[in-house]
Amino acid sequence: MTMTMIILLVLALYVVQLFLQETSRLGLSRKRLLGNRDELPEHTIVSARLDRAKNNMMEALPIFLGLALLAVIKNGDSSDANTGALVFLIAA
Numbered sequence: 001m002t003m004t005m006i007i008l009l010v011l012a013l014y015v016v017q018l019f020l021q022e023t024s025r026l027g028l029s030r031k032r033l034l035g036n037r038d039e040l041p042e043h044t045i046v047s048a049r050l051d052r053a054k055n056n057m058m059e060a061l062p063i064f065l066g067l068a069l070l071a072v073i074k075n076g077d078s079s080d081a082n083t084g085a086l087v088f089l090i091a092a
Contacts, residue, residue, distance in 0.1 A: 003072050006085040010064065013092055014057055021050040057092060064088050 024047040025040070026032045043051065064085070071081035 001082065001086065003068060003082055003085055006082065006089055007065065007068050007072075010061070010068075010085075010089050010092065013089070014061060017050070017054050017057055021047065021054045024050050060088075060092070 025043060068081070068085050071078060071085075
């Protein structure tokens with residue numbers, strides 16, 4: 001698996017995490033998703049866990065993307081860099 005493919009999969013995982021976190025708390029109601037956020041419902045156990053996972057990914061993603069893009073620019077596809085990126089993808 002190439003580094004570019006792993007980067008794209010990590011970004012797709014991030015988009016899925018954002019969608020799942022919002023819909024687990026607000027439901028699939030378009031009015032609630034697009035409306036103001038003045039009165040949010042309480043977190044359920046699942047939505048609280050998804051919120052923490054989203055926050056963890058928001059903290060780790062810039063570091064991963066910086067290192068992954070540096071690896072792509074510097075030497076293309078290194079096996080060590082690919083292994084590290086794959087570990088990040090599986091752990092996320």
